[in-house]
Amino acid sequence: MKGPGLFVAQFIGAQAPFNTLSGLARWAGGLGYRALQLPTHLDHIFNLAQAASSQDYCDAVRGTLAEHGLVISELSTHIQGQCVAVHPAYDLLFNRFAPLSVRDCASSRTQWAVTQLGLAAQASARLGLKAHATFSGALAWPYLYPWPPRDNGLIDLAFSELATRWQPIVTAFEEVGVDLCFELHPGEDLHDGTSFERFAGLLGNPPRCAILYDPSHMLLQQMDYLSFIDLYHDQIGAFHVKDAEFHPTGRQGVYGGFADWRDRAGRFRSPGDGQIDFNGVFSRLAQYGYEGWAVLEWECCLKSATQGAREGASFIQRHMIEMTQQSFDDFAASPLSTQERQHCLGLSGTDNIP
Template identity: 60%
Template sequence: MKGPALFLAQFVGKAAPFDSLDGLAGWAAGHGYVGVQIPTNDPALFDLAQAAQSKSYCEDIAARLDRHGLRVTELSTHLQGQLVAVHPAYDLLFDGFAPAALRGKPAERQVWAVEQLKLAARASRNLGLATHATFSGALAWPYVYPWPQRPQGLIEEAFSELGRRWTPILDAFDEAGVDLAYEIHPGEDLHDGISFERFLESVGEHRRATILYDPSHFLLQALDYLAFIDIYHERIRAFHVKDAELNPTGRSGVYGGYQGWVERPGRFRSPGDGHVDFAGIFSRLAQYDYQGWAVVEWECALKHPEQGAAEGAAFVRSHMIRRAERPFDDFAASGADSATNARLLGLTR
């Protein structure tokens, strides 16, 4: 495992040092981070089109980060990925993720989003990255709770269409030699293990369809996030270190009663302030020899973002596990050979 790293999306702002990649890099390095995950929706921060076309641009980005002792962990197209599949109920809300010229034009917006993902594949290759982070978008999410009863075949058709939209994108990532890691997230059609399996089937078990593991979203669904690693570890390629807590009451539970984040029983917290068992997660990932980055995604209903970021690097570093190179009980090895083993079992050869 590599880290600690920081997802920059929540920290981009209009004032220094948060208004430029160099400023953010110096600030993140000053808190002890060695990697950054970069959002790609703002050309002033990172020009996705130029990165897809120009290796020299990518070399310049890498060199600027290297001066601060940083590396790019992954690029992120969470906002663009969301627009690959949008149910009409969300058209107006998600229009804000697209360029102004495409707002109110869902078909054109979707074409643009697909092209953004294909640019991200080439940009990731030019940066020498192994993984890219995104969202799947959603067609079936309004029907997640079956009331009224879902018509037969509705979910199957939604995932078939999702597969049709994403397969050419996954092929572009395969051509680039980059894994596409979907953050499994409520609001997306890929929001738990079963829905990810449905998606895998719809894209023919595509080898580039992988997972960005974020336990905060699983805790808030009351899903066993440690068992998730046991089941899907071969597909986990990225990791967001994000905490959450779930404190159901007699008045509200998982759904939250439309309350704001501070009042909700389920809310995101800074790493270490919530209920997520990070010791168990880091142990599971070490057990399965996870080779990717541990990236802090700061989202908290209470704590100031700069405090959360400042604490996050040390939190990750304290949980990272260096795998043992030999069994802990080697000091008591008997030195037995195969002949001795046979004798111990009462066998003759």
């Protein structure tokens, strides 16, 4: 495992040092981070189209980060991935994610998003990256809770259409050898293991169709986020270090009752301030040989972003595990000959000790 990394989407702003890539790199490097996960929808931070077509641009971006001891962990197309599939109920809100030229036309917005993901595959390859982070978008999400009762074919059609839209994108990432990692997230059709399996199965389970593991979203769904690693470790290609807490009350539970974040039963917290067993998470990922980055994603309803980032690098570093190359009891090991092994098992055919 590599780390600590930082997803900078929540830190970009109008004021220095958060308004340029070099400023973000200088700030994050000074906090002890070794990598940045870069969003790709803001050209003044990272120009996706230019990165897809120009090796010189990619080399310049890497050089900017290297000046501060940083590399790119992954590129992110969360915004564009969301727009690959948008239910009409969310058209108005998600129009704001897309450029003016394709707003108010769902098919144009979808094609723009698909093109953006294709550019992301090319840019990731030029940068020598192993993984990419994104959202799936959602057609079926408004029908999550089956009331009124769902028509049996409704969800089948939604996932079939979702797979059709993502098929050329997955193929593009397969061709360049980069894992396309879907963050399993409420609000997306891919939000848990069951929905991911359904989607990946429709695509033929391509090896580059992967998962961005974020235990906070699983805790808020009341999933077993440690067993999730046991089940899907071969498909985890990226990792967000984000905490959460869940305290159900007599008034609300998983769904939150439309309360503000501070008043919800389930809330995101800065790492170490919530309920996630990060010792268990890092141990499971290390046990299964996860080789990607541990990337802090700051989302907290109480602690400031700057404090969360300041504390996050050391938090991740403390949880990183250097895998042992020896067994703890090697010092007491005593190799046996074949005859001795047979004797130990009572198979030697003699009562005499060798």
